[in-house]
Amino acid sequence: xxxxxxxxxxxxxxxxxxxxxxxxxxxxxxxxxxxxxxxxxxxxxxxxxxxxxxxxxxxxxxxxxxxxxxxxxxxxxxxxxxxxxxxxxxxxxxxxxxxxxxxxxxxxxxxxxxxxxxxxxxxxxxxxxxxxxxxxxxxxxxxxxxxxxxxxxxxxxxxxxxxxxxxxxxxxxxxxxxxxxxxxxxxxxxxxxxxxxxxxxxxxxxxxxxxxxxxxxxxxxxxxxxxxxxxxxxxxxxxxxxxxxxxxxxxxxxxxxxxxxxxxxxxxxxxxxxxxxxxxxxxxxxxxxxxxxxxxxxxxxxxxxxxxxxxxxxxxxxxxx
Amino acid sequence: xxxxxxxxxxxxxxxxxxxxxxxxxxxxxxxxxxxxxxxxxxxxxxxxxxxxxxxxxxxxxxxxxxxxxxxxxxxxxxxxxxxxxxxxxxxxxxxxxxxxxxxxxxxxxxxxxxxxxxxxxxxxxxxxxxxxxxxxxxxxxxxxxxxxxxxxxxxxxxxxxxxxxxxxxxxxxxxxxxxxxxxxxxxxxxxxxxxxxxxxxxxxxxxxxxxxxxxxxxxxxxxxxxxxxxxxxxxxxxxxxxxxxxxxxxxxxxxxxxxxxxxxxxxxxxxxxxxx
Ligand SMILES: Nc1ncnc2c1ncn2[C@@H]1O[C@H](COP(=O)(O)OP(=O)(O)OP(=O)(O)O)[C@@H](O)[C@H]1O
Ligand SMILES: [Mg+2]
Numbered sequence: 001x002x003x004x005x006x007x008x009x010x011x012x013x014x015x016x017x018x019x020x021x022x023x024x025x026x027x028x029x030x031x032x033x034x035x036x037x038x039x040x041x042x043x044x045x046x047x048x049x050x051x052x053x054x055x056x057x058x059x060x061x062x063x064x065x066x067x068x069x070x071x072x073x074x075x076x077x078x079x080x081x082x083x084x085x086x087x088x089x090x091x092x093x094x095x096x097x098x099x100x101x102x103x104x105x106x107x108x109x110x111x112x113x114x115x116x117x118x119x120x121x122x123x124x125x126x127x128x129x130x131x132x133x134x135x136x137x138x139x140x141x142x143x144x145x146x147x148x149x150x151x152x153x154x155x156x157x158x159x160x161x162x163x164x165x166x167x168x169x170x171x172x173x174x175x176x177x178x179x180x181x182x183x184x185x186x187x188x189x190x191x192x193x194x195x196x197x198x199x200x201x202x203x204x205x206x207x208x209x210x211x212x213x214x215x216x217x218x219x220x221x222x223x224x225x226x227x228x229x230x231x232x233x234x235x236x237x238x239x240x241x242x243x244x245x246x247x248x249x250x251x252x253x254x255x256x257x258x259x260x261x262x263x264x265x266x267x268x269x270x271x272x273x274x275x276x277x278x279x280x281x282x283x284x285x286x287x288x289x290x291x292x293x294x295x296x297x298x299x300x301x302x303x304x305x306x307x308x309x310x311x312x313x314x315x316x317x318x319x320x321x
Numbered sequence: 322x323x324x325x326x327x328x329x330x331x332x333x334x335x336x337x338x339x340x341x342x343x344x345x346x347x348x349x350x351x352x353x354x355x356x357x358x359x360x361x362x363x364x365x366x367x368x369x370x371x372x373x374x375x376x377x378x379x380x381x382x383x384x385x386x387x388x389x390x391x392x393x394x395x396x397x398x399x400x401x402x403x404x405x406x407x408x409x410x411x412x413x414x415x416x417x418x419x420x421x422x423x424x425x426x427x428x429x430x431x432x433x434x435x436x437x438x439x440x441x442x443x444x445x446x447x448x449x450x451x452x453x454x455x456x457x458x459x460x461x462x463x464x465x466x467x468x469x470x471x472x473x474x475x476x477x478x479x480x481x482x483x484x485x486x487x488x489x490x491x492x493x494x495x496x497x498x499x500x501x502x503x504x505x506x507x508x509x510x511x512x513x514x515x516x517x518x519x520x521x522x523x524x525x526x527x528x529x530x531x532x533x534x535x536x537x538x539x540x541x542x543x544x545x546x547x548x549x550x551x552x553x554x555x556x557x558x559x560x561x562x563x564x565x566x567x568x569x570x571x572x573x574x575x576x577x578x579x580x581x582x583x584x585x586x587x588x589x590x591x592x593x594x595x596x597x
Binding site for chain 2: 013014058061062063064065083084086087089091093097098099100101102103107108110111112114115116117119120159
């Protein structure tokens with residue numbers, strides 16, 4: 001059963017440029033987005049900066065009205081019944097803002113427990129449970145201004161869960177969190193899924209999306225370009241495999257030579273600290289390793305790896321064109 | 322986790338929840354957002370500055386020979402309640418922009434009237450406290466003796482003054498939220514109240530149009546009432562003044578709540594608030 005249904009959501013913004021001769025240009029941030037999320041699913045919304053992810057979320061959590069289109073959450077229309085929708089959803093965004101700095105973690109939670117109408121006699125137990133779950137038990141009486149980014153993020157998540165919402169929106173929850181913290185956060189999110197929560201997640205980390213999401217929608221320039229399970233996305237975009245060649249010199253015009261080789265779908269370069277990596281996406285069944293190395297003749301080459309495509313490969317192909 | 326509040330909240334439960342938002346939530350948000358709750362800021366701006374204002378006008382009054390010290394002590398002490406009422410109200414509403422919590426607060430189902438009325442109650446209490454301290458200290462410094470029996474009546478006048486001024490503060494806070502500045506507006510409104518409310522120049526002595534404006538602003542009637550109580554009038558004699566003051570307070574509060582509702586609606590339509 002669908003918990004969330006978005007139908008042809010659109011949203012444009014009027015942006016003003018110029019001080020004296022003001023001109024208003026409409027920006028189409030979201031251009032006809034439709035998807036649904038089933039109960040208990042973790043649904044990933046992936047896309048480059050400015051693709052329209054946050055704008056889509058804001059329409060779903062009733063902070064923005066769609067310019068056109070509609071959406072329902074647990075049967076309630078996000079435009080016509082905002083209060084019913086708000087009672088049933090939680091909203092958490094990444095970064096270290098969005099908390100009352102001068103209050104303790106406990107008072108931050110108490111305040112939102114009141115705003116979400118959590119009955120007084122259930123509050124203490126509920127808050128204690130959540131502090132335990134996000135690993136802040138014992139620190140709850142400290143002021144938030146002294147919290148690290150990871151602690152703030154975990155406090156945000158506890159806040160978003162106070163009223164036990166059925167659907168949780170997580171907009172880049174792992175932004176700016178160290179690897180250990182990010183791993184703990186993924187465990188927390190997995191735990192929520194096991195409890196049966198439905199989650200809409202945005203992230204720029206593909207391995208995170210691959211690990212957590214049951215289904216993913218990729219959005220670019222306000223439009224969905226693909227929807228499916230991580231496996232389907234990988235299979236659908238890169239039917240073949242990927243060859244990675246580490247190179248220590250500039251590639252010059254060799255990149256276009258490699259791109260032109262038969263069996264090569266695309267070739268891109270990513271720059272690392274001491275070397276660059278040439279990433280060649282290959283048609284199914286083709287073997288271009290020899291030809292690629294020939295094309296790189298005279299350039300210092302390091303590690304050569306042939307591997308299966310990752311979600312990141314799929315993503316780069318989807319949003320790259 | 323076998324609970325689902327809100328989803329099944331009956332009428333009684335949601336009324337109780339709204340009460341808690343007003344009384345419990347109000348106090349927490351005041352502590353969260355009122356930036357001056359720090360002794361190094363609070364004592365100078367809230368407890369010492371009003372005494373200077375009282376002294377300044379009392380001495381100007383003495384040298385001009387227009388009115389006695391009591392006139393200035395009461396006028397300026399009650400009028401000074403507008404500093405906490407205007408600034409704290411702007412802080413606790415428009416200050417959400419700096420904490421970037423506004424989007425989160427507006428994504429909750431909380432009843433907006435309970436939310437904002439709750440935020441104004443601690444502001445009223447604080448305004449009352451500031452004015453009463455100013456009255457007491459200012460009176461002491463200038464040797465104005467207010468007999469013990471008039472204090473309860475004056476305290477009541479100050480409650481009404483502080484409440485109605487907070488109503489104006491709420492309206493002003495809705496504008497501050499939208500124009501992204503909290504202090505500028507509060508300063509201007511403070512100046513207007515200083516001049517138009519009969520604080521230092523009796524309404525009769527002001528040009529007619531200014532007196533007319535003063536009569537639809539908060540504070541004017543309460544200051545007048547407090548002066549009469551100090552002069553020996555019974556509460557019955559100032560009931561009309563206080564009723565008018567209270568009515569203005571209600572009108573400004575309703576206007577403020579409507580303005581906040583409008584600002585939220587506009588933001589949903591045109592993304593005019595920065596909601597993270
Ligand atoms: N309030 C606004 N006024 C004008 N333009 C806006 C507003 N909010 C968003 N936009 C524009 O809408 C587009 C989509 O923005 P949005 O924040 O939804 O992107 P996003 O996918 O969340 O990006 P990111 O990954 O950087 O968070 C961008 O071009 C952005 O500039
Ligand atoms: Mg975003």
